[in-house]
Amino acid sequence: MKIVTAVAPVNIAVIKYWGKRDETLILPINDSISATLSLEHMCAKTSIVCSPDLTETKFWLNGELQPTDSKRFQNCLREIKKLVNPNLEYLSWNLSICSENNFPTAAGLASSAAGYACLVYALAKIYEINGNISSIARMGSGSACRSIFGGWVRWQMGNTTDGSDSLAVQIAPETHWPEMRVLVLVVNDKTKTYSSTSGMKTSVETSTLLKHRAANIVPQRTKEMITAIKNKDYKTFAKLTMQDSNQFHAVCLDTYPPCFYLNDTSRAIIELIHFYNQNKGETKVAYTFDAGPNACLYLLEKDVAEVIAMINYVFPPTSLKSDYFKGDTVPSKKLDEEFTEVLSKHCQPEGKLKYVIYTRVGRGPKILLDSQDHLLTESGIPKFL
Numbered sequence: 603m604k605i606v607t608a609v610a611p612v613n614i615a616v617i618k619y620w621g622k623r624d625e626t627l628i629l630p631i632n633d634s635i636s637a638t639l640s641l642e643h644m645c646a647k648t649s650i651v652c653s654p655d656l657t658e659t660k661f662w663l664n665g666e667l668q669p670t671d672s673k674r675f676q677n678c679l680r681e682i683k684k685l686v687n688p689n690l691e692y693l694s695w696n697l698s699i700c701s702e703n704n705f706p707t708a709a710g711l712a713s714s715a716a717g718y719a720c721l722v723y724a725l726a727k728i729y730e731i732n733g734n735i736s737s738i739a740r741m742g743s744g745s746a747c748r749s750i751f752g753g754w755v756r757w758q759m760g761n762t763t764d765g766s767d768s769l770a771v772q773i774a775p776e777t778h779w780p781e782m783r784v785l786v787l788v789v790n791d792k793t794k795t796y797s798s799t800s801g802m803k804t805s806v807e808t809s810t811l812l813k814h815r816a817a818n819i820v821p822q823r824t825k826e827m828i829t830a831i832k833n834k835d836y837k838t839f840a841k842l843t844m845q846d847s848n849q850f851h852a853v854c855l856d857t858y859p860p861c862f863y864l865n866d867t868s869r870a871i872i873e874l875i876h877f878y879n880q881n882k883g884e885t886k887v888a889y890t891f892d893a894g895p896n897a898c899l900y901l902l903e904k905d906v907a908e909v910i911a912m913i914n915y916v917f918p919p920t921s922l923k924s925d926y927f928k929g930d931t932v933p934s935k936k937l938d939e940e941f942t943e944v945l946s947k948h949c950q951p952e953g954k955l956k957y958v959i960y961t962r963v964g965r966g967p968k969i970l971l972d973s974q975d976h977l978l979t980e981s982g983i984p985k986f987l
C-alpha cells in the first residue's frame with residue numbers, strides 16, 4: 603500500500619491562454635504567463651492510495667464521487683504510467699483518489715489548474731517519477747501546467763504535433779519580486795454557465811481577432827512581459843497585464859455567439875482602477891479577469907492599505923458580512939478627505955463584492971507528510987464517509 607497527499611496552488615495569468623490547436627492533447631495557440639498564488643489561502647489538496655486490495659479506481663472531488671472515465675482524467679493517468687518502469691509491481695494496482703479545494707470550484711478561480719496540477723503531482727510521487735510533469739498536468743487542463751511551478755511561470759506553446767515541447771518553465775521564483783501582492787475580488791463564486799473549454803473552442807472557430815492576437819500580439823507581448831518581470835518593472839508589467847486582459851475579453855466579444863464573462867461590477871472595477879492610477883499620477887494597480895466576473899489585482903505591498911480602503915469605500919460589504927476579507931491580514935488606512943470626495947461618484951450599492959482574498963505570489967505544489975493531512979484512510983476510504 604502507498605499513500606500520498608499533495609497540495610497545489612492556483613495561478614492567475616497576466617498573458618492569457620485562450621484557444622487550442624489540439625483539443626485532445628490540449629495544445630495552445632499562444633504562449634501564456636502567470637503568477638502562482640500562495641498555497642496558504644487557495645489550494646487543491648489531493649490524497650491518493652494505491653493498493654492491491656482496491657477493487658476499482660475511484661475519485662472523489664469535494665465530497666462527491668466522480669466518473670473516472672473522463673478523457674482528461676484518463677489521459678493524465680495514462681501519460682504518468684507511461685513514465686513508470688513497466689515491471690513495477692504496483693503499476694496494476696487500483697487507486698483511491700480524494701481531492702478538495704478550499705475555494706470555489708468551477709467559478710472562474712482556476713480550480714481546474716490547481717486540481718489537475720495536484721492530481722498529477724501526487725500521481726508522480728506515488729509512481730516515483732521525476733522531471734517536468736507540467737506537460738502531463740496540461741492534459742488535465744491547459745492552465746494546470748503553470749501551477750506545477752511556483753513564482754512566475756511561462757507556458758511555452760511548443761510546435762510539435764505530439765505536444766512534447768508544450769510545457770511550463772519558471773521565469774523567476776516566488777522570492778524574486780517579494781513586494782508583489784494579489785487581491786482577488788470575488789464578484790460571483792457560483793459555478794459559471796459557460797466554461798473556458800467551450801468558450802475558447804467557439805473563439806477558435808469564429809474569432810478573427812483571436813488569430814490576429816495569437817500571431818501578431820502575444821509573441822512580442824510575451825517577450826516584453828518576461829523582461830518587465832525580470833526587471834521588476836511594475837509600470838510596464840501592469841500596463842501589459844491590463845491590456846492583455848482587455849484583449850482577451852475583446853476576443854470573447856468577437857466570438858460568435860459572444861461569450862460575456864465580465865459583468866457591470868467587473869466593469870466598475872476596471873473604471874475604478876484606471877481612475878485611481880490617473881488620480882495618483884502613476885500606475886499603482888493592475889487588474890486582470892479570467893473567464894468570469896472576478897477581478898484579480900496585482901499591486902505592490904506599499905499600496906495595499908490605500909487600495910483596500912478604497913475598495914471598502916466603493917464596494918461596501920453588506921452589514922452581515924464579518925469575513926469579507928480572507929487571506930493575509932489586511933493593513934488599514936484612512937482615505938484622505940479630498941480623495942474620498944472625488945471617489946464618491948464611483949460608489950456602488952452594498953454587496954456587489956462577495957468577499958476579497960488578500961494573498962501573494964507563492965511556491966509550487968508540495969507533499970504533506972503528516973498522516974492527519976490525508977483525506978483517505980490507509981484502506982482508501984475517504985475520511986468524510
Ligand SMILES: Nc1ncnc2c1ncn2[C@@H]1O[C@H](COP(=O)(O)OP(=O)(O)OP(=O)(O)O)[C@@H](O)[C@H]1O
Nearest residue numbers: 646701707708709710711712713714715717798893
Ligand atoms: N481538486 C480537483 N481535482 C481534480 N479536478 C478538479 C479539481 N478541482 C476542479 N477540478 C476539475 O476542474 C473543473 C472546473 O474547471 P473550470 O475550468 O470549469 O473552472 P475553473 O478552473 O474554476 O475556472 P477557470 O479555469 O476559468 O479559472 C471541475 O469540474 C473538475 O473537473
Ligand SMILES: C[C@@](O)(CCOP(=O)(O)OP(=O)(O)O)CC(=O)O
Nearest residue numbers: 615618619743744745798799892893
Ligand atoms: C481564461 C483562462 O483562465 C483560461 C483557462 O482555461 P483552462 O485551462 O481552464 O481551459 P482548458 O485547457 O480547456 O481546461 C486564461 C489562463 O489561465 O491563461
